[in-house]
Amino acid sequence: MTSASYRARRGELETYFDRTAAEAWKRLTSDAPVSGIRATVRAGRDDMRKTLLSWLPDDMHGMRLLDAGCGTGALAIEAARRGASVTAVDICPTLIGLARERAESRQGAGEIRFSVGDMLDPTLGRFDHVVAMDSLIHYCATDMVTAVEQLAARSRGAVLFTFAPRTALLAVMHAAGRFFPRGDRAPTIEPVSNDRLSAMLTAGGRILLGRGRRVARGFYVSQAMEVLPT
Template identity: 45%
Template sequence: MVTDAHRDLSAAGPYDATRSRVQEYFDTRAAAAWRDLTGEARVSRIRETVRAGRTEMRDLILSRLPADLTGMRVLDAGCGTGAKAEALALRGAEVVAVDVAAAMLTVAQDRLDPAARPRVRFLMGDMFDRDLGRFDAVVAQDSMIYYRAAELTARLDELRGRAGLIVTSLAPRTPLLQTMFWAGKAFPRRDRSPAMVPHDMKKLAARLDGTLLAQVSSGFYISTALELRA
């Protein structure tokens, strides 16, 4: 378990700069593409593999929670277009669905099953905000892939103090993802999408005293699920 988890996480730093880039990207350049990818619109074959991989990972993350979530308060950290929030609410959870991008929340609200609406609260903001309170469980699919190990582990360890269970997915350090990471740095900063940061997942899991679940590989989608318990 990280020993510096209780340091001041509110100070501006690399995390805040990255979060701002993520917000700008998903609110502007990526908004339409992400809406299509996470919906039922026709997409390219490459994006079909990404869609399939994301669906597989979403199902894996959700499978780590009980089938009946009645009475449980669950945080969907970086909820995107809301598929997990909807599924959790339909299983009985009271869901706080947070995302940094207003465009993603608009899509999520528009798509939400009416049966789930009474149990989902959408919020724009920081998924690690302490003011969100305590949760029985936290799920986070690919929303933490942009952050470096030092910032990520400090925030995850602090969040674990407010949650019984955390299930997240991160980018593993594979040759393909490493190549994509370094290739992205060749573009001018203004033209870059936020770069995912590949991690040595065994080292990260050990540092956080977590459990690696499984890796999902589907075309250009490669992600590893990590589980943390209080």
């Protein structure tokens, strides 16, 4: 069960990524030249993706992975190269179409099933690991925690996700970002402090926290968190 606020924000994100920002994200996730602002976001996302992949097994043969909010599919493709059977889901049909195109030339023993839909849909099944890279950062803390709990309930292993850490620097950057051209702006994110989020996740005693790492590259600031099965 998802909240009304989760569903409302999901609808806003679907509209933004599918109608407004699809072309920008196509360029951002390629080798095409981008603005200085977007270049820092590209570098930060590359660093974060490498971090999350380093927390997954090198050999994923026989494992099921959920890439929750897969975007253009870069992480899903790498996991499939390690042998994983990947379910890659995103709310944006345009990005899923692009991900399918890019995956056609991949090499590896695994497979990817791309799907347009909600990453919290229980019909997606159960998994050995779940990754949600920068797909929960637009939701309020309560909805984020609920989402992580639901994903953890469907994972036999770790759930790896990212959030926007509440810092003075990030607040200044967001304020400054209002003065940039609209095409360089990202959707509103919901910063939350690491201490508050950790306390909310562990309050019920059903979740254990593992590794964490913050990536800060110019206008990209995101923090990775590992949730372990109890």
